[in-house]
Amino acid sequence: MKDILEQLEQRREDARLGGGQARIDAQHGRGKLTARERVDLLLDEGSFEEFDMFVTHRCTDFGMQDQKPAGDGVVTGWGTINGRLVYVFSQDFTVFGGSLSETHAQKICKIMDMAVQNGAPVIGINDSGGARIQEGVASLAGYAEVFQRNIEASGVIPQISVIMGPCAGGAVYSPAMTDFIFMVKDSSYMFVTGPDVVKTVTNEIVTAEELGGAVTHTRKSSVADGAFENDVEALAEVRRLVDLLPANNREKPPVRPFFDDPNRIEPSLDTLVPSNANTPYDMKELILKLADEGDFYEIQEEFAKNIITGFIRLEGRTVGVVANQPMVLAGCLDIDSSRKAARFVRFCDAFEIPILTLVDVPGFLPGTGQEFGGVIKHGAKLLFAYGEATVPMVTVITRKAYGGAYDVMASKHLRSDFNYAWPTAEVAVMGAKGATEIIHRKDLNDPEKIAQHAKDYEDRFANPFVAAERGFIDEVIQPRSTRKRVARAFASLRNKKVQTPWKKHDNIPL
Ligand code: HXC
Numbered sequence: 001m002k003d004i005l006e007q008l009e010q011r012r013e014d015a016r017l018g019g020g021q022a023r024i025d026a027q028h029g030r031g032k033l034t035a036r037e038r039v040d041l042l043l044d045e046g047s048f049e050e051f052d053m054f055v056t057h058r059c060t061d062f063g064m065q066d067q068k069p070a071g072d073g074v075v076t077g078w079g080t081i082n083g084r085l086v087y088v089f090s091q092d093f094t095v096f097g098g099s100l101s102e103t104h105a106q107k108i109c110k111i112m113d114m115a116v117q118n119g120a121p122v123i124g125i126n127d128s129g130g131a132r133i134q135e136g137v138a139s140l141a142g143y144a145e146v147f148q149r150n151i152e153a154s155g156v157i158p159q160i161s162v163i164m165g166p167c168a169g170g171a172v173y174s175p176a177m178t179d180f181i182f183m184v185k186d187s188s189y190m191f192v193t194g195p196d197v198v199k200t201v202t203n204e205i206v207t208a209e210e211l212g213g214a215v216t217h218t219r220k221s222s223v224a225d226g227a228f229e230n231d232v233e234a235l236a237e238v239r240r241l242v243d244l245l246p247a248n249n250r251e252k253p254p255v256r257p258f259f260d261d262p263n264r265i266e267p268s269l270d271t272l273v274p275s276n277a278n279t280p281y282d283m284k285e286l287i288l289k290l291a292d293e294g295d296f297y298e299i300q301e302e303f304a305k306n307i308i309t310g311f312i313r314l315e316g317r318t319v320g321v322v323a324n325q326p327m328v329l330a331g332c333l334d335i336d337s338s339r340k341a342a343r344f345v346r347f348c349d350a351f352e353i354p355i356l357t358l359v360d361v362p363g364f365l366p367g368t369g370q371e372f373g374g375v376i377k378h379g380a381k382l383l384f385a386y387g388e389a390t391v392p393m394v395t396v397i398t399r400k401a402y403g404g405a406y407d408v409m410a411s412k413h414l415r416s417d418f419n420y421a422w423p424t425a426e427v428a429v430m431g432a433k434g435a436t437e438i439i440h441r442k443d444l445n446d447p448e449k450i451a452q453h454a455k456d457y458e459d460r461f462a463n464p465f466v467a468a469e470r471g472f473i474d475e476v477i478q479p480r481s482t483r484k485r486v487a488r489a490f491a492s493l494r495n496k497k498v499q500t501p502w503k504k505h506d507n508i509p510l
Contacts, residue, residue, distance in 0.1 A: 015070035019094030035092035043079035097129030105142025119248035127165030183214035253318035269479035304336035320348035323358035342381035357410035392493035421464035
């Protein structure tokens with residue numbers, strides 16, 4: 001018996017070494033943690049339970065039968081984050097470069113199936129040279145099995161990808177179908193075709209980091225939702241995010257203890273909006289002042305900064321925030337901000353996370369760039385996302401809510417539950433100057449008359465009361481009491497239920 005126990009320990013020891021000490025040292029030398037170190041940091045201490053530690057590949061080509069490291073390049077299993085169940089896989093670059101074989105894929109599929117069955121998030125840590133070249137089509141089939149599971153799990157359990165090394169070719173499409181992608185700066189990259197192929201085909205000379213690094217994907221492409229300095233920071237931030245999310249689409253997010261009075265009054269908010277309607281102010285200040293303990297988890301912070309998306313807690317409960325940012329492009333909606341916010345709204349709706357919308361929007365950004373780029377279709381994504389959402393929705397208009405953008409930003413007409421406005425709100429078809437130049441075109445040569453017309457228009461429409469008279473605004477509230485009003489509104493909506501007509505699925509303008 002003792003022998004058998006010792007043998008087991010020995011086999012475990014060997015498996016834990018992955019591709020061997022030299023390769024582990026090389027991994028560390030690049031500033032990267034090993035697959036197991038990452039799992040340990042991600043999960044609560046001592047909570048990890050491993051599956052399939054002794055699985056080996058079945059390939060016999062190219063001398064592979066002589067190299068069969070236990071685990072086959074991926075560490076899989078389950079554990080907890082702040083006491084809540086999650087499933088995890090972590091690719092081991094020290095074993096055949098973390099490349100995906102048939103059996104490696106089967107290990108990932110096994111934990112994905114368990115996660116869906118048991119209603120818990122999946123977190124995938126990617127560090128891989130892609131398809132196991134020695135296995136050919138068996139490896140491609142393995143990828144497709146993972147893809148299919150990503151699709152089926154979408155909207156059922158949260159799926160999070162952390163890119164901590166190479167992720168190239170078709171391999172990128174599994175993370176691409178998950179809910180969030182996080183990357184580590186300078187040690188991870190994602191691209192469909194690498195720098196060498198790019199050079200051959202398009203003659204562009206570009207480094208891997210420029211083509212698909214964390215900065216590129218968080219600022220330019222918006223493929224990734226966050227970029228972090230190193231593995232440790234990235235994993236700590238994933239823990240923070242998981243703590244905000246429900247385990248699955250039938251559960252509510254966890255309620256955490258809070259030490260911030262929901263009735264807290266913030267007098268400074270009374271002067272947040274500048275007296276000149278064209279002067280910007282920082283919408284993040286409002287978000288931080290509304291949130292429990294001023295804690296805001298921002299998603300896609302570096303992309304389309306004219307709209308802000310992320311999570312706060314109110315009375316310990318997660319709320320998704322979408323807010324126009326007047327500091328960037330005057331808070332206009334455009335292609336990028338519409339796409340960014342639409343995806344966020346749909347995530348919240350899929351996972352029963354209430355949505356708070358803070359509005360200061362002068363309209364859609366004009367220009368050929370926008371029109372040729374399809375702003376009609378992209379803007380419609382956000383409109384569609386809000387209109388189909390059935391989670392509790394509270395909207396606060398702080399200043400401008402002009403034109404179509406007024407409708408889009410969780411207006412009453414899209415079934416938002418509470419629509420509040422600050423006294424500084426201006427709900428109108430457009431700004432006074434633009435409106436005057438159209439309806440009083442004949443007076444364009446008379447600056448005095450135009451100024452008078454603009455003032456008349458402003459007096460009539462540059463306020464929240466015309467909308468409030470029609471019931472499109474439920475109440476005009478004091479800025480200082482916004483946290484209290486919003487928290488009470490969400491509290492009243494906790495049992496909200498909406499019936500929608502049967503359909504197979506909608507046809508959101510993609
Ligand atoms: C088998 C692989 C491998 C792979 C790396 N290795 N990629 N083994 N299949 N795909 C092995 C290497 O042989 C090496 O083994 C070890 O992993 C580390 O690799 P290095 O090249 O030494 O590391 P590094 O210099 O850091 O370069 C990493 C790399 C490079 C950029 C990822 O290895 C590389 O270009 N690999 C091939 C990438 C690729 O073409 N993959 C297939 C893409 S097609 P030893 O024993 O020396 O340590 C694809 C399709 C997916 O993925 C389709 C899905 C639908």
